[in-house]
Amino acid sequence: MIRAENVTKIFGSDPESAIPLLEENKTKEEIRELTGQTVGVNKASFDIQQGEVFAIMGLSGCGKSTLIRCINRIIDPTAGHIFFKHPDRGEVDITQLDEEALRTLRKQNMSMVFQHFALLPHRTVLSNVGYGMEIQGRGRRKRQEAAQRVLDMVGLGPWGRSYPSELSGGMQQRVGLARGLATDAEVLLMDEPFSALDPLIKVDMQQELTRIQRELHRTILFITHDLDEAMRIGDHIAIMEDGKIVQIGSPEQILVNPRTEYVAKFVEHADPTGVITAGTIALPLDSDKFVSAGERDGISYLHRQDLPHVRYGMDREGRLHDVQMDEQDVPVRRLEEVLEDESARPASSERTGLALTCGEDAVLRDILRSRLYSTLPVAVTNGDGRVRGLIDDPELINGILEKRGEIP
Numbered sequence: 265m266i267r268a269e270n271v272t273k274i275f276g277s278d279p280e281s282a283i284p285l286l287e288e289n290k291t292k293e294e295i296r297e298l299t300g301q302t303v304g305v306n307k308a309s310f311d312i313q314q315g316e317v318f319a320i321m322g323l324s325g326c327g328k329s330t331l332i333r334c335i336n337r338i339i340d341p342t343a344g345h346i347f348f349k350h351p352d353r354g355e356v357d358i359t360q361l362d363e364e365a366l367r368t369l370r371k372q373n374m375s376m377v378f379q380h381f382a383l384l385p386h387r388t389v390l391s392n393v394g395y396g397m398e399i400q401g402r403g404r405r406k407r408q409e410a411a412q413r414v415l416d417m418v419g420l421g422p423w424g425r426s427y428p429s430e431l432s433g434g435m436q437q438r439v440g441l442a443r444g445l446a447t448d449a450e451v452l453l454m455d456e457p458f459s460a461l462d463p464l465i466k467v468d469m470q471q472e473l474t475r476i477q478r479e480l481h482r483t484i485l486f487i488t489h490d491l492d493e494a495m496r497i498g499d500h501i502a503i504m505e506d507g508k509i510v511q512i513g514s515p516e517q518i519l520v521n522p523r524t525e526y527v528a529k530f531v532e533h534a535d536p537t538g539v540i541t542a543g544t545i546a547l548p549l550d551s552d553k554f555v556s557a558g559e560r561d562g563i564s565y566l567h568r569q570d571l572p573h574v575r576y577g578m579d580r581e582g583r584l585h586d587v588q589m590d591e592q593d594v595p596v597r598r599l600e601e602v603l604e605d606e607s608a609r610p611a612s613s614e615r616t617g618l619a620l621t622c623g624e625d626a627v628l629r630d631i632l633r634s635r636l637y638s639t640l641p642v643a644v645t646n647g648d649g650r651v652r653g654l655i656d657d658p659e660l661i662n663g664i665l666e667k668r669g670e671i672p
């Protein structure tokens with residue numbers, strides 16, 4: 265949907281003088297000393313897919329706001345290109361658009377949500393939410409219907425006739441979010457929209473946005489300086505340092521495999537439980553820690569070296585057939601299913617009476633919760649139902665502490 269190619273912004277009286285120094289990989293500090301110019305963004309390149317939340321994260325001053333403003337040309341980049349897949353005109357290079365085309369682009373295709381939403385004080389909440397659509401030239405009826413729908417989504421359905429001053433800060437923030445979501449712009453640019461909120465409301469808003477996004481599938485560029493926030497809502501995360509993007513990846517890739525010291529520092533304090541997946545931490549089936557336990561009726565059995573009395577039977581395709589403990593069949597259920605069924609929670613002493621399976625994308629938090637239902641290892645299966653590995657306590661602990669695969 266958006267492709268940035270070497271987007272660069274130098275602030276100062278002679279931006280061009282800094283460009284060759286960037287090519288020599290001089291740092292932001294060195295360039296300031298040599299030329300007096302400030303590097304805002306240094307050759308940033310990335311792809312944002314249609315329907316994803318792309319989060320940009322980094323410390324204060326690293327260039328996040330400058331970069332997002334280059335995308336809709338509130339700031340003109342010094343160098344580089346930004347391609348946008350326009351719904352009617354195919355790929356357009358935003359850096360080549362004239363003023364008129366830019367105004368249309370901002371009105372129709374890219375709406376921007378700021379940290380301070382600046383609601384219009386003399387308009388009702390409903391009319392504030394509809395404001396973006398008004399600029400787009402939508403009719404009054406359509407505007408009000410759409411505005412009400414989004415207001416319902418953010419949990420402010422009954423507040424449409426109130427004025428912003430009658431709402432708390434957190435509620436105003438929701439109105440701002442609703443205003444951004446209400447237009448049918450393909451791209452939503454959000455610059456730290458939640459950073460002024462207190463922590464509990466902030467988490468609420470993150471969940472709200474993820475929930476709404478599951479319905480609307482907007483393409484969102486989301487700026488934050490909070491890695492946990494980036495990981496909660498981002499499908500991909502780009503990490504910025506001194507104007508440069510130093511790593512791009514899924515939240516799990518960033519957490520498991522930080523590529524620089526700077527990224528590692530952020531990751532150290534991040535919460536892995538919603539990010540690390542079963543596929544990453546499972547003891548893989550081809551590990552030499554599995555021992556064959558014979559074959560019966562075309563079903564081959566194996567067990568973990570450290571747990572000989574629990575056997576897993578697999579058919580020829582590698583799909584889980586049965587689980588046995590002390591040679592007795594144990595019922596097998598899906599993790600997702602039991603987690604939804606509080607009443608299925610057995611007494612502590614009976615947690616060995618059930619075996620669970622989960623998909624490769626189940627998150628650590630859910631596998632930890634599974635311990636309330638079963639103490640047997642969780643069998644991790646792929647889309648075809650083939651067993652990929654097992655997760656027992658060592659893998660879980662490793663997942664929390666080390667954030668990656670097999671314990672050495």
Ligand SMILES: Nc1ncnc2c1ncn2[C@@H]1O[C@H](COP(=O)(O)OP(=O)(O)OP(=O)(O)O)[C@@H](O)[C@H]1O
Nearest residue numbers: 275302303304323324325326327328329330331489
């Ligand atoms: N208009 C400007 N003129 C000169 N320098 C600027 C201007 N805007 C930003 N800068 C510089 O560019 C760099 C990046 O600033 P930017 O505002 O993009 O950072 P940020 O990552 O958004 O920080 P924050 O998290 O504090 O919002 C900083 O060194 C800043 O001093």
Ligand SMILES: [Mg+2]
Nearest residue numbers: 328329330455
């Ligand atoms: Mg900023």
